[in-house]
Each structure stands twice: as C-alpha cells, then as structure tokens.
Amino acid sequence: MNIKDLSIEELDVLIREKGLPKYRTDQLLYWLYKKPVESFDDMTNLPKSLREEFDKNFTLWSIKEIETLISQDKTEKKIFLTKDNDVIESVIIPDKERLTLCISTQIGCRMGCKFCLTGYQGFKRNLSPSEILDQILWAKMQGYPITNIVIMGMGEPLDNYHNVKKALKILFHEKGISFSHRRVTLSTVGIIPEIEDLLKSFPQIVLSLSLNAPDSVKRAKIMPVEKIHPFKSVMNIMRKYQKRRKLFTVEYVMLKDFNDSLEDAVKLIETIRSHKLRCKINLIPFNPWPGSPFERPEEKKILEFQNLLIKNNFSVFIRKSRGSDILAACGQLRWKRLNP
Ligand code: SF4
Numbered sequence: 001m002n003i004k005d006l007s008i009e010e011l012d013v014l015i016r017e018k019g020l021p022k023y024r025t026d027q028l029l030y031w032l033y034k035k036p037v038e039s040f041d042d043m044t045n046l047p048k049s050l051r052e053e054f055d056k057n058f059t060l061w062s063i064k065e066i067e068t069l070i071s072q073d074k075t076e077k078k079i080f081l082t083k084d085n086d087v088i089e090s091v092i093i094p095d096k097e098r099l100t101l102c103i104s105t106q107i108g109c110r111m112g113c114k115f116c117l118t119g120y121q122g123f124k125r126n127l128s129p130s131e132i133l134d135q136i137l138w139a140k141m142q143g144y145p146i147t148n149i150v151i152m153g154m155g156e157p158l159d160n161y162h163n164v165k166k167a168l169k170i171l172f173h174e175k176g177i178s179f180s181h182r183r184v185t186l187s188t189v190g191i192i193p194e195i196e197d198l199l200k201s202f203p204q205i206v207l208s209l210s211l212n213a214p215d216s217v218k219r220a221k222i223m224p225v226e227k228i229h230p231f232k233s234v235m236n237i238m239r240k241y242q243k244r245r246k247l248f249t250v251e252y253v254m255l256k257d258f259n260d261s262l263e264d265a266v267k268l269i270e271t272i273r274s275h276k277l278r279c280k281i282n283l284i285p286f287n288p289w290p291g292s293p294f295e296r297p298e299e300k301k302i303l304e305f306q307n308l309l310i311k312n313n314f315s316v317f318i319r320k321s322r323g324s325d326i327l328a329a330c331g332q333l334r335w336k337r338l339n340p
Helices: 008-017 022-034 048-057 129-141 157-172 194-201 216-222 231-240 262-274 299-311 332-338
Strands: 063-070 076-082 087-095 098-102 106-108 123-126 148-151 184-188 206-210 248-254 279-285 315-318
Touching: 008 022, 063 129, 076 129, 087 129, 087 332, 098 129, 123 157, 129 157, 148 157, 157 184, 157 194, 194 206, 194 231, 206 231, 216 231, 248 299, 262 279, 262 299, 279 299, 299 315
Parallel strands: 098 148, 148 184, 184 206, 206 248, 248 279, 279 315
Antiparallel strands: 063 076, 076 087, 087 098, 106 123
16 A cells, blocks of 8 residues: 555554554654655664564555656646556646646546547556655655646546545645645536536636536537536526635537637627626637547637637637647546557
8 A cells, every 4th residue: 555545644543553653743744845865774763673664565656757858949748657557647847937737637538528638548447546646746746836736637537536536635634745736727627416516625726627618518529427417507506606716617629620710709608697606718729639530720810719709708728739749638648658
C-alpha cells in the first residue's frame, strides 16, 4: 500500500496505535506533504526503526517519472510510469506570473466524448489518491513553484470521486499540502450527484463545466453523458450554489461545422441565460489528432463566435493551444506510446 492512500486522520491513528506521541504524525506529514523526499530514509527526524518499519510496510511514491518533454513555449509534460506499467501524464504550463499544473485522475476515460483522444482510448482504471497527489508532490519536490492546479488531464474526476475527494482533502488540509481552494479548478462533464457533493464539500473550488454544445440534442451527439446526466439538471444544481461563489466556467470545444456557427453562439447565449447562471466561457479550438472525426474551425469563425458572446456581456476567453510540439493535449502521449 502507498502511505499517501491513508487520510491524515488514518495516519494519526496508525501512529497512535504504535504508542507514539502526536508530534510524530506531524513530522511524518511534514515529509509527506510539506517537504516531500525520495525515500522514508530521508525523513531524518523520525526514529530509524520507524523509518525502517514504514519502508517495510508501505511504498512512498506510487508513480515514477520516466520522461519530461519541454515545448518551445516552455510547457513541460511529465510522463509517469504506474506500478502496473501504464503511463499517466501531467503538464506544467507557465503563463506570465502563473505556473499551472494539469493533473490526471484516471487511466483513460469511460465518458467517450467524441472529440477527445483519451475518451477514444477507452477506460483502464481509476487513479488512487496517492497517484493523484504524487503528480503534485513530484512537481513540488523538484522545486516547481506551482501557483494553480487544474484537474483537467486524463479522465473524468467525478467518475473517480471517492479517490479525488480523498486527494482534495489532503491537498487543502493545513497539515497536508495546504493549497488554496481558490487556485484549484476541476473540470467535469457534470455527474449527478457527485457534482452536488463537490460543491457542498469544497465551496470555493473553481468548477468548470465541459458543455461543448449549445443545446441538449447537439451535446448528446458528441457526449454520451448527456443522455444520463443532462446538462440542464447539472446547471440547475450549479445555480443553487451560485450565491456562495465566484463565477463558474463553461468550456466549449469548438468543432468545425458542428458547433461553431453564429446560430450556435445565439443558442448558447439563450441556454446559459435561461438557467440564470453567471459564468465565464472558455472557447477551446479543437486540436485535431490522427483519425479524429472533427477539424479545427477557421480563426475568423472562432473570433466571430467570441465577439458575439462578448457583445452579449459574457467574459469569453480563447484558450491558447500549449505544447503542441510535445503532444501536450490530453491523452496524446499515452496514445503514441501504445501505438508506436
Ligand atoms: S473530454 Fe474529459 S470526460 Fe470527455 S472523454 Fe475526454 S477525458 Fe473523458
């Protein structure tokens, strides 16, 4: 078992059951989450016998970095090997004063969004809490001053909610990584009731709804989840929690000749207004992958779409494509490794 799969409370019980004082829990937590080290032996203020016992009974790292790719735009992609010999990816994205880390929560994904290479690859398994946390802790140990975390890599986080929630509790806990709620964005297709529990449990986390279509009929054509968890129900839940928080984000992957017309923009405006949801909109021009059924819209159409939304008083951003020379988009590198 990996020691970071235990919650902070479970670790405390473990230490107490050994008859050790509480400060030993704090010392252990310090080495796990404040100043991560490579081995139990590096936890120098713990008694040697305790370090040896941990080493016998637990693993400290659940994933191993096997490669770092650095893009011309300074985006870095970390490739990690899991214990079952698969690979997961995280991406470090510098942008002015921000350094954002994008992490994965599953190997593959079972949501099957038609525009997504990870979805196309199918689902293998959920990541454990330690595998989710280790992507962050590895960056921390290597000295990256991460300012923001986005849970937008491989997988649908709310489809692995039990493990994601356990990892988030450690991420935010003052004795854990102690990261600010407000600097974490979780992107989801919207799974009920997990989305409601997330909004209750972590009211300050930034939530991003992956919408990608102006109406339910079109969405169902590219996102099978729409038939089980319609976005209208998801938006109703989000509206319930609107008062307590900043804006939500709506993500809209722009697909040529599918959802990029001005009629689509008008419908999108109507849809969001009809749900009285205050949100900002991120337009994500599609990044084609080999064999993908969609193409990227022309620049002119993307700008026209954006302008119409702006004229209707929405905050709209076009997400820049980062790290395309190192296949930084979600799932691309795993796909290449599995299909050389
Ligand atoms: S877009 Fe997200 S939810 Fe959809 S298949 Fe890809 S990883 Fe899964």
